[in-house]
Ligand code: HEM
C-alpha cells in the first residue's frame with residue numbers, strides 16, 4: 151500500500167525459495183499430465199471436426215434412420231447401426247434425435263451437430279460432456295464400457311424449452 | 324480537514340488531507356470513487372435478491388420460479404453481478420489506487436464522468452431489454468441465439484465506458500509520476516491494479532470483437548456469424564475479465580493486509596513477478612472454455628490451457644504464500660513469535676477487514692483455485708463442462724473471493740472516503756464469516772451436484788415435462804439442498820453488508836477518520852524489515868509454509884481423484 155524503498159530487488163528468503171521451487175515443480179507436473187494421458191489414457195477429447203450445414207447433416211441422420219431403424223419409443227425412432235459405423239445424433243430445439251442402440255465394448259463414430267442454436271451433449275450418468283454447434287459436425291469416437299439405458303441431457307442453454315431436451319442411448323451386452 | 328488547491332497546467336485540483344493516513348485526496352476523484360462504488364453496491368443488491376430466487380429454484384424441493392423467469396433472471400444475475408457490480412467497483416478501485424494512494428490528482432474528471440454515464444446507460448439498457456422479454460440469452464449470449472439489438476449495444480456502451488476508465492487510470496499514474504507526487508517505486512497495490520488495467524485493455528478490446536459483429540448480426544446487417552468464432556472471441560473477453568478481478572482482488576488483499584495488521588510484502592520482487600506472470604499468461608487460459616468444442620486440436624487446447632496457464636497458476640501459488648507470509652511476519656514482529664501458529668491465534672479476528680481477507684483467501688484458494696485448475700485440465704473438462712461444477716467453481720472465486728475482498732475494502736472506504744462513522748459494527752464483525760460460510764456451502768453444493776452430472780442453467784433436474792426421465796439419486800437432491808441452504812446464509816451475510824454500508828453512508832455521523840482500523844487498535848507501523856530482522860529465525864513465516872504444504876496436498880488429492888474418476892468412464896477419443 152505504501153511506496154517501497156527505491157531498491158527492492160533483493161534475494162528471496164529460504165522459505166520463499168523452497169515454495170517457489172515446489173510450486174514450479176507442481177505446475178510442470180500439471181502440464182505434463184495432459185500429454186501423458188493423451189498417450190496412455192483411454193479418455194481423450196475428440197478433435198475430429200467437419201463442416202456440415204444443417205441440411206447436409208439432417209440428410210445423413212435421415213439416411214441412417216432409414217437404413218438401421220429397429221423400433222420406436224414415444225415417437226422417436228430407435229436405430230441400431232453396426233459396430234464401427236458412423237452414428238448421427240442431431241440436436242435441435244428441444245430434442246436429441248434419434249434414439250441409438252449400441253453394443254458394449256464396440257467402437258462407434260458418433261457425429262454431433264445442431265440444426266439451430268448451440269446445445270450441450272451431456273451423457274448421463276457417465277457424465278461426458280461436449281459442445282454441439284450448428285455448422286460443425288463433431289465426431290466423438292466412443293466405446294461404451296457399461297450396458298444399460300443412458301440419457302443425453304442438453305446442458306447448454308438453448309431457449310425456454312432447454313429443460314425438456316433429453317435423449318436416450320441404449321447399450322446392450 | 325486541510326484543503327489545499329494545487330494549480331498545475333491550468334488544472335485545478337482541490338485536495339483534502341486525510342487525518343488518519345496523511346494521504347492527500349483529490350475531491351474530484353473522491354466524488355467519482357463514491358459514485359462508482361454506490362452504483363456497484365446497488366447492482367450487488369439487485370443481483371443478490373435475484374440470486375436467492377435462483378438458488379431457491381434450483382433447490383428442487385422448493386422450485387420457486389417458472390422456467391421463463393428462471394432463465395430471464397439467470398441472465399440478469401450474470402450480467403448485474405459479474406459485469407456491473409464487479410466492474411463498477413473495479414473502476415472505483417482504479418481511481419482510488421491511481422489518485423489517493425499516490426497523493427495524486429484525477430487528471431480528467433469530466434471524461435471520467437462521461438465513462439461513468441456510458442457504463443450506467445449500457446448497464447441499464449441491458450437490464451431493461453432483458454426484463455422486457457425476448458432476450459433471454461444468458462450473459463454469454465452465444466450466437467445464434469438472438470437477443471434484441473439494444474442488448475448488444477448496451478454491452479458495447481458498457482465496455483467502451485470501462486475502457487475509458489482504464490485509460491484514465493494509466494493517465495493518472497503517469498501524470499502522478501511526472502509531477503513527482505510520490506517517492507520511491509509505485510506501491511505494490513497500485514502495481515497490482517496496473518496489472519488489472521493492462522489485462523482489462525486487451526480483454527475489453529476482445530469484447531468489442533465479439534459484440535460489435537453480434538450487434539450488426541442482430542440488426543440483420545450481417546447474415547451469418549459463426550458460433551465457433553463467437554465463442555472464441557467471447558471467451559477472450561469473458562475469461563480474462565475474470566483475471567482482472569483476480570489481479571484487482573490480490574491488490575485488495577495486499578491493501579487489507581496493510582490496513583489491518585500493517586503487513587508489507589516480504590519480497591517485492593517475487594510479488595511483482597507474480598503479477599507479471601498474470602499479464603503474460605493468464606489470457607491464454609480463456610481457451611479452457613473451449614476444451615470440448617468442435618474445432619481446435621488436442622495440441623491447441625493443451626498448449627493454451629496448460630503451458631501458459633500453469634505459469635499463471637504459479638503466479639497465484641506465489642501470492643498464496645506471500646500474502647499469508649506477510650501477515651505472519653507482521654504479527655511476529657508485533658511480538659507473537661511463539662511456535663508455529665501463535666501469530667494466527669493472536670491475529671485481529673474481530674477486525675472486519677482481516678476477517679474478510681482471510682475468509683476470502685481461503686474460499687478463493689481452497690475451493691475456487693483448486694477446482695478451477697482441475698476442471699481447466701483438457702481431458703478432465705469432459706467431466707465438468709457446463710455442469711453445476713462450473714458455477715460452483717466461480718462462486719468460490721468471484722463471489723466468495725473477490726466479492727468478499729471488495730466488501731472488506733468497502734468498510735474502510737466508509738471512514739476514509741465517505742468520511743462517515745461506521746455504524747452497526749457488530750454486524751460488520753460477523754459479516755465476513757456468515758457470508759463466507761454461506762458461499763462455501765453454495766459452492767460445495769453446486770460442485771457436488773455437478774460431479775453427479777447436474778447441468779448448469781437448468782430449470783428442472785427431474786425432467787418432469789420431458790419425454791424421458793433420467794433417474795435422480797437422492798444425493799443430487801442433498802447437494803442441491805446444501806446449495807440452497809448456503810444461499811440463504813450467504814444472502815443473510817450479504818444483507819448484513821448492505822445494512823452496514825447503507826446505514827453508515829446515510830445515517831452515520833459525518834466525521835474525519837481518526838484511525839485506519841475499525842474495531843481493533845491500529846497496527847503499529849513497522850515499515851519494511853531491516854537487514855537484521857530479515858535474518859531473525861523467529862521472524863520467518865514458518866507457519867505459513869506448513870499451511871501452504873497442507874494446501875498443496877489437498878490440491879493434489881482433489882486433482883488426482885478427478886483423473887481417477889475420468890479413468891472410469893467410457894472410452895472416448
Ligand atoms: C448470495 C450470493 C449468490 C448466490 C446464492 C448465487 C447463486 C447463483 C445461482 C443459483 C446461479 C444459477 C446457477 C445455474 O443454474 O447455472 C448463479 C449463477 C451465476 N452467478 Fe451467482 N449467486 C450469488 C452471487 C453472485 C455474485 C456476487 C456473482 C458475481 C460476482 C455471481 C455470478 C454468477 C454468474 C456469472 C452466474 C452464471 C449465470 C449464467 O450461467 O449465465 N453470483 N448464481
Ligand SMILES: [Cu+2]
Nearest residue numbers: 269304308315
Ligand atoms: Cu439444447
Ligand SMILES: [Cu+2]
Nearest residue numbers: 304306308312
Ligand atoms: Cu439446452
